[in-house]
Amino acid sequence: MIRTLFLLMHLFFLASCFQNKTVPEFPEFEIGVVADCQYCNCAPGGIRNYKQSPKRLREAVDTLNTYSLDYTIHLGDFIDRDFESFDKVAPIWSTLKSDRFHVLGNHDFSVADSLKPLVLEKMELKDRYYSIPRNTWRFIILDGNDLSLHGALSESKRQQTDSLFNLLSGKNLPHLESWNGGLSKDQLNWLENQLKSATLNGERVGLFCHFPALGISNSHNLWNYQQLLGLIQKYDCVKFYFSGHNHAGDYIEKDGVHYLTFKGMVDTQDSTSFARVAFKKDSIFITGYGREPSRRLKIK
Numbered sequence: 001m002i003r004t005l006f007l008l009m010h011l012f013f014l015a016s017c018f019q020n021k022t023v024p025e026f027p028e029f030e031i032g033v034v035a036d037c038q039y040c041n042c043a044p045g046g047i048r049n050y051k052q053s054p055k056r057l058r059e060a061v062d063t064l065n066t067y068s069l070d071y072t073i074h075l076g077d078f079i080d081r082d083f084e085s086f087d088k089v090a091p092i093w094s095t096l097k098s099d100r101f102h103v104l105g106n107h108d109f110s111v112a113d114s115l116k117p118l119v120l121e122k123m124e125l126k127d128r129y130y131s132i133p134r135n136t137w138r139f140i141i142l143d144g145n146d147l148s149l150h151g152a153l154s155e156s157k158r159q160q161t162d163s164l165f166n167l168l169s170g171k172n173l174p175h176l177e178s179w180n181g182g183l184s185k186d187q188l189n190w191l192e193n194q195l196k197s198a199t200l201n202g203e204r205v206g207l208f209c210h211f212p213a214l215g216i217s218n219s220h221n222l223w224n225y226q227q228l229l230g231l232i233q234k235y236d237c238v239k240f241y242f243s244g245h246n247h248a249g250d251y252i253e254k255d256g257v258h259y260l261t262f263k264g265m266v267d268t269q270d271s272t273s274f275a276r277v278a279f280k281k282d283s284i285f286i287t288g289y290g291r292e293p294s295r296r297l298k299i300k
């Protein structure tokens, strides 16, 4: 009898160990990241080799499909121009085995005005900004074209774009370029609610936006990046901010938040760029392909 009791206690101990091992506090998982595929059927412009993009995207998707990824995200500028360009690269993207998401880039709106309202549907997006709750993380996708010369699609957004642009004009700001954009008050309020809710739930937060918010170079930044940084500073749950847009790539850390700009796939004659990003308990590991460097980002 005592022997049976001892055996049962031993089995219970083993079962609880197994349970602890399989359900860690922060489950480890991995995602795929691609920035600035930027396809169009056009001659190279500078170091951008637009016609190479479908081949590079195909190779990236094939490589990423050999891993068990939670999802794969494209960080904006899926096309360079022309609405029909989507039809060349979207079928390749749709062969990803993982879930897939898009961030809106400025070039995604480089289509005829009449076709701009169709861009979201073409990119399988229900909303221009949204969040993905996964594995104790909340990934927040921002739309930096919300207020912009190319992507503000309603009269109200166009008026807000003019106000923001005029407010910042005359200050000689290097990032006040027509190809950048900004976040509306509505979007900033929505983001703050997301950050409050993530804090209450004990979730870690990662932000994705096509436009950088901070870097060694700031010329590609969101118009109102200072406003966004003010918000990020208030919430300890924010661990990283990943962007594209500046094809050279960039990285800076501020107050423990990692601001990483991924290099653009479309650039150069003969090299690609994309990454796998693994989330561990205390670090984020970037495995870079082609020009994208591998690195470890410690989670604060």
Ligand SMILES: [Zn+2]
Binding pocket: 076, 077, 105, 106, 107, 210, 244, 245, 246
């Ligand atoms: Zn861009």
